[in-house]
Amino acid sequence: MRYDRAVGGHDARDAEIRELRRRIEELEAMSTLLESASQGIVAIDRTGAITLVNARLAEMFGYRREELLGQSLEVLVPRDLRGPHAEHRGRFVANPHVRPMGVGLDLTGQRKDGTRFPVEISLSYTGAGEALRCVGFVTDISERKQAEEALRRSEAQARAVLEAAGQAILVVDERGGIVSANRQAETMFGVPRERMVGTTVETLMPERLRARHTRHTAGYFADPRVRPMGRGLDLVACRADGTEFPVEISLSYVRTDEGLRALAFVTDITQRRAMERASRQTERLTALGQLSAGFAHEVNNPVGVMTTRIELMLMDAEANTLPAEVVEDLRVLHRHAQRVATITNGLLSFARQSPQEHTLVDLNEIVDAVLVLVAPQYERQGVRVRYEAAALPPVLGQANALQQVVLNLVTNAAQAMPDGGDVTITTSVGDRTVRLVVADTGAGIAPEHLSRIFEPFFTTKPSGTGLGLSVTYGILNDHHATVEVDSTPGKGTRFVLTFPVADAGA
Numbered sequence: 001m002r003y004d005r006a007v008g009g010h011d012a013r014d015a016e017i018r019e020l021r022r023r024i025e026e027l028e029a030m031s032t033l034l035e036s037a038s039q040g041i042v043a044i045d046r047t048g049a050i051t052l053v054n055a056r057l058a059e060m061f062g063y064r065r066e067e068l069l070g071q072s073l074e075v076l077v078p079r080d081l082r083g084p085h086a087e088h089r090g091r092f093v094a095n096p097h098v099r100p101m102g103v104g105l106d107l108t109g110q111r112k113d114g115t116r117f118p119v120e121i122s123l124s125y126t127g128a129g130e131a132l133r134c135v136g137f138v139t140d141i142s143e144r145k146q147a148e149e150a151l152r153r154s155e156a157q158a159r160a161v162l163e164a165a166g167q168a169i170l171v172v173d174e175r176g177g178i179v180s181a182n183r184q185a186e187t188m189f190g191v192p193r194e195r196m197v198g199t200t201v202e203t204l205m206p207e208r209l210r211a212r213h214t215r216h217t218a219g220y221f222a223d224p225r226v227r228p229m230g231r232g233l234d235l236v237a238c239r240a241d242g243t244e245f246p247v248e249i250s251l252s253y254v255r256t257d258e259g260l261r262a263l264a265f266v267t268d269i270t271q272r273r274a275m276e277r278a279s280r281q282t283e284r285l286t287a288l289g290q291l292s293a294g295f296a297h298e299v300n301n302p303v304g305v306m307t308t309r310i311e312l313m314l315m316d317a318e319a320n321t322l323p324a325e326v327v328e329d330l331r332v333l334h335r336h337a338q339r340v341a342t343i344t345n346g347l348l349s350f351a352r353q354s355p356q357e358h359t360l361v362d363l364n365e366i367v368d369a370v371l372v373l374v375a376p377q378y379e380r381q382g383v384r385v386r387y388e389a390a391a392l393p394p395v396l397g398q399a400n401a402l403q404q405v406v407l408n409l410v411t412n413a414a415q416a417m418p419d420g421g422d423v424t425i426t427t428s429v430g431d432r433t434v435r436l437v438v439a440d441t442g443a444g445i446a447p448e449h450l451s452r453i454f455e456p457f458f459t460t461k462p463s464g465t466g467l468g469l470s471v472t473y474g475i476l477n478d479h480h481a482t483v484e485v486d487s488t489p490g491k492g493t494r495f496v497l498t499f500p501v502a503d504a505g506a
Contacts, residue, residue: 382420416442
């Protein structure tokens, strides 16, 4: 019985530990979300004391984070507005609800140095009773206010502001017609403004979305307000050549002598989305590396035992008379055991969890060493290999591993051209970097496969193991190198590897 109770105690403690870890992970995820937010975020308790601020809010108001914690929220409000603001805060605490704040009003914040600036605020809350926390999401709208004021002051000043903006800015009338567009809009959509003006805003989006957007336009002019559009949604615009790209849009409005005008501030977020995808890909590959390493270690030991026993049995077979079919079966088993060992070693190379000893190496020498071995063979198969080398500074690396990288990329390129083609290898020097490019004129990689090519066991080749590029990725990661892939089906693939130059004295 004492043993049973002890086991129960361990189970309860383990459950508590798991729950504590889960809560820590949730807190870490929440902290990352808060710190990566583009808005300022502040939380207060029932008394109005600040309990949490993110880095964006502290930067926005010119404080260090520790200066704000414990202070009254009114420290962020102009002195002449603090009394009324405290009353508004008290009413919200008494009846908390999710809402935008100050629609149609001019809200103002005050920085530490006393300067004022316009803001937009959305309010939310969490908890109840003494545990109630009110949360404000604060956006500095200084630039937007400046643009609106410039439009009101004069058309000339408005044009100067519009032309200088980094966003595409469209002025739209109540029928959805484009009245004005800035230079960035021309660049973003690939349409000269003289052709853009007079058309409807729906011409700048995919045809499948146009009818729905027309209804949204009518709804906005029926209830105009300053607001972001599509937060958390996937908004898509369309260039003149038909290519689609993701956007973020903020809307504002101004009343003119000609009537109400909507201002659309459009941001192309293609690069941001690419970075997000790259981040997710890195996280997935890291997890796969950890899983692969664990699997490979578990499999290696029994495979090693199997291989050794089979080799001993084959040695006995040579010394004794065994049926030929038994000897052949042993050889088949030996080949398969060796193949499993090759795969597990590839998985370990992909994971590369233990640091490898690096020395100063010249990438040109690495490429030369590989091409001496493989170029003649591929050229006999109709694959022409061209090498354009520039004088390179050394990088820190492991020569054998880097030769494996070059061999994998050249082999992949040659296999993509069963009827012959060209493989071009070039080296060049960048800003504190060395670049190695391997390009081919082969079949290319389908878009749906491109994001998975570095995953272990993923292959489009009937006889491939799917480990060549995953091993390449692991080696490059170990060398603090990056890889970019550009591929068009039917036109070839281009791998760009970028290595940091070795520090002086390394």
